[in-house]
Amino acid sequence: MRGDLAGRMTKHHDEYFSNVTVAALLETLAAPTAKVGSGSAGCIALALAFGCLEKAASLTLKRDPR
Numbered sequence: 001m002r003g004d005l006a007g008r009m010t011k012h013h014d015e016y017f018s019n020v021t022v023a024a025l026l027e028t029l030a031a032p033t034a035k036v037g038s039g040s041a042g043c044i045a046l047a048l049a050f051g052c053l054e055k056a057a058s059l060t061l062k063r064d065p066r
Contacts, residue, residue, distance in 0.1 A: 029042065029045065
């Protein structure tokens with residue numbers, strides 16, 4: 001499947017993204033071959049991960065320790 005996802009994403013990306021799985025997207029991002037937009041996609045993934053970390057830390061700090 002590696003490489004196949006990237007080809008399909010560029011052709012009909014609006015139709016395709018409604019059916020893409022997270023696993024397939026991560027597999028494509030982790031592929032050893034360079035793809036156009038991989039750096040941007042990596043930055044977006046990192047920003048989402050940081051947002052989740054920030055939310056978890058915020059919830060932990062608001063919780064009453066009793």
